[in-house]
Amino acid sequence: MGMFLNGVVLPFQKGNAPLNKIEDFRAQSSVRVPLVRLDMDTPVPSLPFEENASVAAGSVLYKEDNELPVLAPVAGTFGGTVVLQHPQYGKLLCAELIPGDGDEETLPVIPTEKLTPDDIIRIATEAAIYDELDGVPLAEKLACWQLPENDVASPNYVLVADATENDVFGSSAWAILDEEPEAALLGLQLAAKAMRFTRYHIATMLPKDKRRALKRAINRINVYTVADEYPVTQYADPRDEVFRIGIQACLALAKAVQEGRKSLTAVVTVAGDGVIYSRNLRVPYGANVADILAACNVTIEVDVVLGDAMTGIACPDTHTPLLPGTTTLLVMKPKAARVPQPCIGCGRCATVCHAQLLPYEIVRRAENMHFERLRRLTAQLCDGCGACSYICPADRDVAAAVLRAGETSGPVFLNWGGNEDE
Ligand code: SF4
Ligand code: SF4
Known part of the structure; x- marks a missing residue:
């Protein structure tokens, strides 16, 4: 098997987005927050809000036993529930919020040094932090990977914050490392503490100048540079066992611990030949894709993909909410469909x-x-x-x-x- 190479080199198409600051996106139309997946026998949950009630950002809309709370990503008015078909998650029952002015609910802040591993996992749960790499709750990963105290194998394990952005268009992780490197590292340290790991680092594939700036901003031993290839297969020394979480999840954990902020937004790269220039937007969960396109001045007919070029999923209806696990919105001018040909056995x-x-x-x-x-x-x-x-x-x-x-x-x-x- 030694003859195999790993992966392909992809063209750099991130455009201007990594050069500019993250912009705040303010939802204009309703924000839709999934409550439950409507499988065959799913009971419809009862909600603590009457229609037209005011809702603070971060307030709990719904909570099932042993699950993350469903939070209101924006302040506004509760507009009832709606059923929609999501390209990734299927039929969903969603709460609808009409954005408006209002407060933001926060968590109590406990000094970092007093936090136990289980405290950190509890905070990740209450703050409803999802790992942007796969949309899985961060608390679930931390609890699942947590080592027993004084585990002898722990020196072989390394917790990696994946900020590589090795796909074609995405650059949200790069933007976060540019803007808040210390906080992202703190979140990684907290996650490592929750798992009782002694080793952790941020894996990057940044251009040289950005990599140097990052190493200056945080301890250089916390930065690991991966080879420029897709997909990345090596996030650390090959002798180590790697456990991977996203850099956005790390940042959200730091904010929850230090400021009591719940996780209500994701940084999303909007890119592709259907937008004038690529950009990174801080978007509340549940925001409408059509709204985001309008904010990026997209007026032509486009094809939209949730995710990046290699693994994204087509989004035929732009009245779709943006949910945890999506950090790139690919906007492309329609192209003639290519017709697959028979395999020529080229290998x-x-x-x-x-x-x-x-x-x-x-x-x-x-x-x-x-x-x-x-x-x-x-x-x-x-x-x-x-x-x-x-x-x-x-x-x-x-x-x-x-x-x-x-x-x-x-x-x-x-x-x-x-x-x-x-
Ligand atoms: S998609 Fe699957 S089969 Fe194709 S290169 Fe990736 S791992 Fe291999
Ligand atoms: S033509 Fe056949 S062998 Fe060649 S890359 Fe495509 S599927 Fe693989």
């Missing part, structure tokens, strides 16, 4: 696969329902990075097909058998 998809899979072979076996063979090709190790689709000269969506194959190579299909002689 490039295998060359770039960091998981060292054979994507073309996986797809072939899946299409021919050779499930026994498919199992040996370990398609379930695919993380959907998209490098194989990017490199494919036949314009095939190889990544999607491998992901599907990973799902269908489970025991149900294995029971159908497959031809061992193929």
Whole structure:
């Protein structure tokens, strides 16, 4: 397997966004906050607010046992509930808030040195902090990865704040490191304390001048520079075991601990050839994508992607709320759809696969329902990075097909058998 390279080098298309300050975006139309996913038997929750009641930013709209509270991201008026279809999360019941003036509810502040690991996890829960890397609650990760006291293995573990932005257009992590490096580092230190890790650093792929500025601003041993390739596979010394959280989650934790601020916003890069220039906006969760486009003076017909070029998901309806886990809004002028051609067997998809899979072979076996063979090709190790689709000269969506194959190579299909002689 040593012949495989890892990943591809992507063109730099971040534009002006990393050069400018983060701009505050103020929601104009209603903000929609998901309360529950409407699966088959989900009961509709009762809410503590009457319609037209005033709501403070940060107040709890809804809370299920053992879950993060659902917070009001903006102050304003409660407008009732609405059901919508979200491209990532499916059918959601959302609270609707009409933005207006009002207070912001905060948490009590406890001196940092007095905080125990469990205090930090409790604060991450009450502040409703989500990890922007995957939309998972930060508290869930901290609790799950927390080591027992005096764990002998702890020196081998390193907590990494991923600020690489190794995809094509996104630069929100770079913008945060530019503006609040000390606070981001403090949040990382608090997360490490919650997990009882002794080692932590920020992984970056910054241009040289920005990297130097960051190392001057915080201790240089807390900065790790990764190779310029996509996807990043090495966030620390290869001998270490890496646990990864987002830099926005770190910053939110620092603000919750130091200032009692709850996590109500995300920094989002708006970029692509459908905007005049790329920018980083601080956007309340639940803000309407159409509103964000209007703030960026988008008046032409565009295609919108939630996420960056390699792993984003199409957003056909711009009346969609922006939710935790999205840090790039890709706005593109419509292009003629490319028609996938038959595989020419060039093997490039295998060359770039960091998981060292054979994507073309996986797809072939899946299409021919050779499930026994498919199992040996370990398609379930695919993380959907998209490098194989990017490199494919036949314009095939190889990544999607491998992901599907990973799902269908489970025991149900294995029971159908497959031809061992193929
Ligand atoms: S999407 Fe999956 S198969 Fe394709 S390069 Fe990435 S890990 Fe490999
Ligand atoms: S890169 Fe595309 S054409 Fe080449 S082997 Fe892979 S799937 Fe086939």
